[in-house]
Amino acid sequence: MKTECPVCGAAIELAEGTVVGELLECPDCGTELEVVTLDPPEVKEAPQEEEDWGE
Amino acid sequence: MKDYKALTQQYEIDVYPRRDVVLVKGKDARLWDDNGKEYIDLAAGISVANIGHSNEKVVDAISKQAATLITCANTFYNDTKALFLEKLFSVAPANLTRAFLTNSGTEAVEAAIKFARAVTKKTKFIATMKGFHGRTYGALSATYKKEYRDIFEPLVPGFSFAPYNNFEKLSELVDDGTAGIILEPVQGEGGINIGQKEYFQKVRKLCDEKNILLIIDEIQTGFCRTGKMFAIEHLGIEADMMTLAKSIAGGFPMGALLCSDKIQIEKGKHGSTFGGNPLACAAGIASIDFMLENKLWEQAEAKGKYFREKLEQHTLSKMRELRQIGLMIGIELKDKSHPVIIELLEKGIVTLPAGTTVLRLLPPLVISYEDLDTAIEKLVEVLK
Numbered sequence: 001m002k003t004e005c006p007v008c009g010a011a012i013e014l015a016e017g018t019v020v021g022e023l024l025e026c027p028d029c030g031t032e033l034e035v036v037t038l039d040p041p042e043v044k045e046a047p048q049e050e051e052d053w054g055e
Numbered sequence: 056m057k058d059y060k061a062l063t064q065q066y067e068i069d070v071y072p073r074r075d076v077v078l079v080k081g082k083d084a085r086l087w088d089d090n091g092k093e094y095i096d097l098a099a100g101i102s103v104a105n106i107g108h109s110n111e112k113v114v115d116a117i118s119k120q121a122a123t124l125i126t127c128a129n130t131f132y133n134d135t136k137a138l139f140l141e142k143l144f145s146v147a148p149a150n151l152t153r154a155f156l157t158n159s160g161t162e163a164v165e166a167a168i169k170f171a172r173a174v175t176k177k178t179k180f181i182a183t184m185k186g187f188h189g190r191t192y193g194a195l196s197a198t199y200k201k202e203y204r205d206i207f208e209p210l211v212p213g214f215s216f217a218p219y220n221n222f223e224k225l226s227e228l229v230d231d232g233t234a235g236i237i238l239e240p241v242q243g244e245g246g247i248n249i250g251q252k253e254y255f256q257k258v259r260k261l262c263d264e265k266n267i268l269l270i271i272d273e274i275q276t277g278f279c280r281t282g283k284m285f286a287i288e289h290l291g292i293e294a295d296m297m298t299l300a301k302s303i304a305g306g307f308p309m310g311a312l313l314c315s316d317k318i319q320i321e322k323g324k325h326g327s328t329f330g331g332n333p334l335a336c337a338a339g340i341a342s343i344d345f346m347l348e349n350k351l352w353e354q355a356e357a358k359g360k361y362f363r364e365k366l367e368q369h370t371l372s373k374m375r376e377l378r379q380i381g382l383m384i385g386i387e388l389k390d391k392s393h394p395v396i397i398e399l400l401e402k403g404i405v406t407l408p409a410g411t412t413v414l415r416l417l418p419p420l421v422i423s424y425e426d427l428d429t430a431i432e433k434l435v436e437v438l439k
Contacts, residue, residue, distance in 0.1 A: 019389075021390070022389045022390065023388075023389065023390055023391065023411060023412045024375075024412075025246070025410070025412070027218070028184075028218050028221075028224075029184055029218065030184040030185040030199065030218070030219075030245070032410065032411045032412065046411060
């Protein structure tokens with residue numbers, strides 16, 4: 001299943017067994033994406049929450 | 056007993072999304088909270104306590120130095136600093152010959168950006184998407200994540216970002232104004248993304264052809280974490296500058312920028328009050344001595360391999376991918392890592408996030424195989 005990154009337009013391949021709500025990253029721009037639907041395959045930018053911090 | 060959480064919440068600027076635990080004590084790869092609960096540490100204070108918490112050699116060195124001389128202006132020579140520099144360069148890549156000493160990683164990155172501008176007389180820099188280099192203005196300008204940047208803009212101009220491990224996209228950003236390219240050998244905060252040898256070798260060649268300085272950020276990867284003293288040793292290249300911090304002094308705040316002979320800076324153009332102070336240098340000598348005496352890079356290599364082999368024996372439905380080099384481990388999940396981190400904490404295991412979906416494990420390199428087994432058991436319970 002193929003779709004594209006809503007931020008940079010890069011091709012996003014959804015692996016077999018992917019489920020709605022799953023999170024993944026755009027391989028090009030690194031944007032965190034959430035799977036919205038599988039038929040048709042569609043992703044949106046995942047909401048960022050404050051606990052998703054790092055260093 | 057004082058309410059430590061309430062006091063902190065009352066008086067500290069609230070920039071840290073905190074766990075609901077008050078840590079009060081550490082030893083090797085164990086931590087304890089104020090209720091006496093014991094934890095196995097798989098974070099090491101974000102790769103700081105590589106030689107273990109409250110390492111006896113470091114405690115002893117700091118105690119002795121504190122009783123002798125705590126501070127010394129950098130306009131004077133100091134015996135402990137001289138000995139630390141000698142020790143540091145005994146383990147550093149051979150082409151790096153001089154250091155600027157700092158108190159943190161971000162200051163080391165700041166110095167690298169300033170020195171690159173000064174040496175090349177150019178002003179542009181290329182960094183990578185998902186890269187993290189620090190929070191001060193120069194370092195933040197090289198850091199990708201927009202949530203760290205947005206409210207502080209405008210940042211230092213001239214920074215652009217290419218996808219990590221993608222030489223073609225990076226080379227498209229290079230022009231006559233490019234002073235430096237800054238890369239992590241393994242992206243830590245970005246999700247434990249491991250740098251490809253061929254990519255780094257192509258970048259090195261490009262830098263040589265275009266008179267660009269290559270800055271390798273080893274703040275998180277340095278000092279045995281990846282199974283080598285420095286991760287650059289996996290890549291077969293030389294850096295023009297290398298940033299160090301985190302585990303350099305056993306947990307005592309310290310950083311360093313190591314420079315090749317290309318880097319020449321005039322007197323008075325840069326400096327630091329506390330950088331390379333006697334206490335930090337004493338801790339640094341003890342820390343590096345401990346790494347050498349215990350061949351800590353070999354321990355990281357063996358324990359990382361052991362962890363991978365043991366974890367891969369299990370089917371983990373929440374895991375998408377395991378990325379590991381030495382004891383630098385990223386478990387990419389199919390969902391947010393935060394709930395997993397909290398569940399593990401309740402089970403007595405301290406872990407870290409790396410972005411939204413990656414569980415980052417950076418245990419002290421002295422962690423026992425028994426503690427690794429316990430940690431793997433708990434991980435399996437949470438991720439199955």
